[in-house]
Amino acid sequence: MNDQNAAGATPVACAAGVPPEDVAAWVLDGEESDVVALVGHVPDCAACRAVVAEASASRDVAETLRSAPSPAAPARVAERAVGRIRTEATLLTIVRALGGGWLRVVQAFTDYATPADRPRPGPSDGLPDTGELPQLDDAGELPRA
Amino acid sequence: MAALTDLDDAQLVVRARDEEDVEAFEELVHRHRDRAYRVALRITRHPGDAEDVAQEALVRAWRSLPRFRGDARFSTWLYRIVTNLALNRVDRGRGPAAEVPDVAVRSDDPAMRTEDAERLSAALAALERLSAEQRACYVLREMEGLSYEELAEVLGTSVAAVKSRLFRARQELTAALARYDAAGQEETAT
Numbered sequence: 001m002n003d004q005n006a007a008g009a010t011p012v013a014c015a016a017g018v019p020p021e022d023v024a025a026w027v028l029d030g031e032e033s034d035v036v037a038l039v040g041h042v043p044d045c046a047a048c049r050a051v052v053a054e055a056s057a058s059r060d061v062a063e064t065l066r067s068a069p070s071p072a073a074p075a076r077v078a079e080r081a082v083g084r085i086r087t088e089a090t091l092l093t094i095v096r097a098l099g100g101g102w103l104r105v106v107q108a109f110t111d112y113a114t115p116a117d118r119p120r121p122g123p124s125d126g127l128p129d130t131g132e133l134p135q136l137d138d139a140g141e142l143p144r145a
Numbered sequence: 146m147a148a149l150t151d152l153d154d155a156q157l158v159v160r161a162r163d164e165e166d167v168e169a170f171e172e173l174v175h176r177h178r179d180r181a182y183r184v185a186l187r188i189t190r191h192p193g194d195a196e197d198v199a200q201e202a203l204v205r206a207w208r209s210l211p212r213f214r215g216d217a218r219f220s221t222w223l224y225r226i227v228t229n230l231a232l233n234r235v236d237r238g239r240g241p242a243a244e245v246p247d248v249a250v251r252s253d254d255p256a257m258r259t260e261d262a263e264r265l266s267a268a269l270a271a272l273e274r275l276s277a278e279q280r281a282c283y284v285l286r287e288m289e290g291l292s293y294e295e296l297a298e299v300l301g302t303s304v305a306a307v308k309s310r311l312f313r314a315r316q317e318l319t320a321a322l323a324r325y326d327a328a329g330q331e332e333t334a335t
Contacts, residue, residue, distance in 0.1 A: 021305075021312035028315075029286075031293050031308065058315040061322050062287040064268045067261075073182030077196050081178070081203035082171050088207075089167045107208065 014047040023048045024055035084110045154219040162210045170210070174203050177220060180289065181227045187284040188231035190273050198234055202227040217298060224291065225299040228281050235277040264325065271321035279314040286311055 014020075018041065022033035032038065042048045088110040095102040149157065149172040160169035181202050186195035205226050206213075213222060272280060278300070285291045285299060286307075296307045 019308075021308040024312045024315065025293065025308045029293065031304075034305075054319070055312075055315065057323070058319045061268060061315070061318045064265055064322070065272060065318075066288060068265055068269060070179070071183055071186055073178040073199055074196060077182055077199045078174050078178045078203070081174055081200045084200075084204050085170065085174075085207045086167060088204075089165070 012047040012050065014045055016041060016045065018045070018048060020048075020051045023051040024058075027052045027055050028059065084113070087113060155215060158210070158213065158215060158219050161207075162213060170207055173206075173219060177223055178203065180220065181223060184224060184227050184281075184284060184289060185231045187272070187288070188228065188277060188281050189234050194234050195231075198227060198230045202230050205230075217295070221291065221295045221299060224285060224289070224295075225301075228285070228299055229301075232277055232281060264322070267325040268318065268322055271318050274321070275314050275317060279310050279317070282307060282310040283314040283318070 014023075016036050018033055018035045018038070022031075022035060023038065023042065025031035026033060026038045026042075038048070042052060088106055091106045091109065092103070095106055149169055152160070152169070152172070154173065154176070157169045157173050160166040161173065178199065181199040182195055185198035185202070186192060189195050189198060202223060206223055209226075213219075272283070275283065282296060282300060285296055286293075291299065293304050293307050297304045300307065300310075
């Protein structure tokens with residue numbers, strides 16, 4: 001198994017068993033390790049000090065990437081989302097009297113109401129084709145295929 | 146009555162969820178659409194997919210609002226929906242990433258402007274070469290500022306797994322930029 005790091009060097013393992021990702025998370029983000037208190041351990045551990053040196057170089061990379069212009073969402077993203085939400089809310093007000101079973105009908109209608117929002121034909125998204133609407137999980141998302 | 150723009154996210158969520166106030170949720174949409182799109186774009190690497198993902202995430206957040214307890218920040222919860230949808234989209238497969246114009250060149254020193262712009266392009270190209278999961282983890286931490294606990298919640302994994310993904314991503318990016326810098330120094334020397 002190739003244990004070389006991305007720079008091509010074979011890292012020395014920490015005798016206390018502190019994984020390098022713990023050291024990196026500590027030096028870059030202040031995250032403590034579950035293995036040992038790093039503030040006392042790192043100065044005495046050559047392996048962990050090496051990780052600190054390597055990890056510190058990634059600060060420059062992060063600064064560089066954060067300097068990238070932040071793309072704004074095209075106006076149509078919010079417009080279409082709000083359009084669907086308003087349509088759904090209006091229809092729900094009307095169909096509530098018909099009972100909860102109509103909720104799925106309303107959602108399906110608002111998903112397909114706008115031509116530009118109709119799903120394009122393409123490969124299956126990996127979900128079983130049961131002819132039923134997929135069940136959302138607790139966060140309101142489709143299960144990952 | 147306070148204007149919607151004066152309310153914080155938590156207050157808007159309560160109004161939207163408990164009073165079914167659509168305008169309150171629309172204020173949340175306008176506040177968070179850019180971050181939803183930005184994260185979707187960095188993960189999917191395709192502007193068209195990012196638009197679809199961001200729009201769908203906002204609609205799903207509305208539909209799921211009755212189940213949102215408010216333990217986490219609304220933005221964290223939205224990040225989770227966006228990230229899951231974006232990773233699903235990447236899993237479905239698509240061709241090479243579309244070219245996303247990222248670098249705005251503004252400087253009085255043309256030489257420095259070009260150099261910085263090219264280095265940034267190299268860094269962005271390296272970011273796109275990460276796996277989708279590593280890229281999502283890195284973007285959410287370094288560019289969106291989520292804590293490790295929030296990252297674990299958004300990505301549906303443990304803090305230890307987050308540390309590992311971030312570590313690998315940072316190693317790859319650091320090595321890529323080191324190679325770029327070394328190549329640049331060789332060119333200067335010749």
